[in-house]
Amino acid sequence: MKVRKLIVSLSVVGMSSVAIADAQLRAEVAKLIQPIQPVVISADQKAKVELGKQLFFDPRLSMSGIISCNTCHNVMLGGVDNLKTSIGHKWQPGPVNAPTVFNSKLNLAQFWDGRAANLKEQAAGPIQAPVEMAMPHTLAVEVIQSIPGYVSQIQAIYGTDKVSLDHITDAIAAYEETLVTPNSPFDRWLRGDDKAMTAEQIAGLKIFYESGCVACHNGPNLGGNSYQKMGVVEPYRSSSPAEGRAAVTKKDEDRWFFKVPTLRNVELTYPYFHDGEASTLEEAVVLMGRLQLGRTFSDDEVKKIVAFLHALTGERPQDVLPLLPASGPNTPRPDPFK
Amino acid sequence: MKVRKLIVSLSVVGMSSVAIADAQLRAEVAKLIQPIQPVVISADQKAKVELGKQLFFDPRLSMSGIISCNTCHNVMLGGVDNLKTSIGHKWQPGPVNAPTVFNSKLNLAQFWDGRAANLKEQAAGPIQAPVEMAMPHTLAVEVIQSIPGYVSQIQAIYGTDKVSLDHITDAIAAYEETLVTPNSPFDRWLRGDDKAMTAEQIAGLKIFYESGCVACHNGPNLGGNSYQKMGVVEPYRSSSPAEGRAAVTKKDEDRWFFKVPTLRNVELTYPYFHDGEASTLEEAVVLMGRLQLGRTFSDDEVKKIVAFLHALTGERPQDVLPLLPASGPNTPRPDPFK
Numbered sequence A, B: 001m002k003v004r005k006l007i008v009s010l011s012v013v014g015m016s017s018v019a020i021a022d023a024q025l026r027a028e029v030a031k032l033i034q035p036i037q038p039v040v041i042s043a044d045q046k047a048k049v050e051l052g053k054q055l056f057f058d059p060r061l062s063m064s065g066i067i068s069c070n071t072c073h074n075v076m077l078g079g080v081d082n083l084k085t086s087i088g089h090k091w092q093p094g095p096v097n098a099p100t101v102f103n104s105k106l107n108l109a110q111f112w113d114g115r116a117a118n119l120k121e122q123a124a125g126p127i128q129a130p131v132e133m134a135m136p137h138t139l140a141v142e143v144i145q146s147i148p149g150y151v152s153q154i155q156a157i158y159g160t161d162k163v164s165l166d167h168i169t170d171a172i173a174a175y176e177e178t179l180v181t182p183n184s185p186f187d188r189w190l191r192g193d194d195k196a197m198t199a200e201q202i203a204g205l206k207i208f209y210e211s212g213c214v215a216c217h218n219g220p221n222l223g224g225n226s227y228q229k230m231g232v233v234e235p236y237r238s239s240s241p242a243e244g245r246a247a248v249t250k251k252d253e254d255r256w257f258f259k260v261p262t263l264r265n266v267e268l269t270y271p272y273f274h275d276g277e278a279s280t281l282e283e284a285v286v287l288m289g290r291l292q293l294g295r296t297f298s299d300d301e302v303k304k305i306v307a308f309l310h311a312l313t314g315e316r317p318q319d320v321l322p323l324l325p326a327s328g329p330n331t332p333r334p335d336p337f338k
Helices: A002-012 A017-030 A046-057 A119-128 A137-145 A148-158 A165-176 A185-190 A199-210 A281-293 A299-310 B002-012 B017-030 B046-057 B119-128 B137-145 B148-158 B165-176 B185-190 B199-210 B281-293 B299-310
Strands: A227-229 A257-259 B227-229 B257-259
Touching: A017 A185, A017 A199, A046 A148, A046 A165, A119 A137, A119 A165, A137 A148, A137 A165, A148 A165, A185 A199, A199 A299, A281 A299, B017 B185, B017 B199, B046 B148, B046 B165, B119 B137, B119 B165, B137 B148, B137 B165, B148 B165, B185 B199, B199 B299, B281 B299
Parallel strands: none
Antiparallel strands: A227 A257, B227 B257
């Protein structure tokens, strides 16, 4: 009865049944997924964000002098390096696929296994990891302490001229918190712009919603807010040594549980999964359907879902290139072969 | 007589003898060294410069997917990587120290041995060099051809949707031509601002001028405009295999002749010489004095010359980070281990 009334009243303003179905889909989806909110950097955060940006791009934080945070989390691309697993110090391959830095503040924790509670904690990891930047924290601090242009900023922001790792990671995290990608076609559609997504993308969203993808890929980041087993219905075969959440909790039942990756900008963040084994979105969708939902998507369904996933590409920050402060006379020099 | 008259007339307006000496030094130096001219990008060059900037920062031009032009010619630093010799594909060390990209358009030719006539020709080299980006030109073209956001730009600029290496290098060169660093303290002093350099820096310039450094380091780039023998008075001992200009001319008399490096922003471009063997400015100045001029600078002279060299740091371009266009469905994937 209620539905009939709705149809009658809507037909008055000329809405087709497709539009009604779309409106209903939107209402349902909006309960589970929220648009990305743009960031407004407050006046008192500005200096810290600027410092963090400089540090994020500074290769002097690596032992080799050529790897910065941006090397693997490239904000000119999709906040990633588009490699199966990253290449670090001395060309060593990393253990897992580099997750995107975009919208990462929306995740419940950082790293695939959630071992860092937040971005600040995360930032300390790769600096020191031998297969990433390979820079002992003490040396990283010594380098920043030796660069007058950094010390003056730290003095202004933190009220001390004695640099600590905390300053470095706090500032990097402050910058990373600004790296959000609002106004994707999907977000604009979600906020009521009917034309923001194509009919094929809306059809893809419908399948995404009805087949259960949304059970894990929800929240503003379409993921990032829970740990789920990779291979629910069918076990996932991988040569990757990563065990997921169990590495943190030390509980056997957490083996192969990984933080659900965000689907924001997923067009730009290939290859996919913690091991980077799925090289295309089509491959990833087919495998997810089978392993997680026990469902074989038809070619047409895959095509539509992938079309929808392309609607998740938001606006990347248009930012000014940081000019890094000059090294001082005592700045420790990089050693690529150490 | 003439000098006396000048002193008399200047003393009327209150100039000290120091100021007179400075004015004379300025007049002499200005005959040999010119300030860096700021760049104004014309409306019809804008699109090409923007495309070139994207390509300059795009690691997809390398076989590994993580090395871009900016890796070794980092415009956030001094247009260099601050390594003795660069690290390239598979962590291979390059043969020579990476020269700065800043003001490089002012050089008579590119590379230490001048084997590229201009920036466009230069840009093709490192893309394909096995120890640098290791990307066959055909594959580089294929990658750019597969990225719709590049093809549309090339269509708009060059009137064709068939990408060629020429488009890639022409655009990169157009961007590099904008990378100048005007308004250094020295340039401001040269243009008449007496306060732009300290007394120590002016004293350093005087030694630089009078002892003959300026014989090679002249022109707007304080270098880059001639080939000179490394080790004029005393032979230079180096384990570097680089033979300099002879590699191009095949003439024995050109062995150890290298393009004189620019001294612009030299504070930021350590380490020094074609082999990167001098790690500080002090070291470089002492060695240059001995090898090229047969002169042993006193500690005080070295200090003053180095102070002057710090006055050569100009304003680096404040540019917007390029957002690189998304890969297409057929974009060849990187292979870091190939």
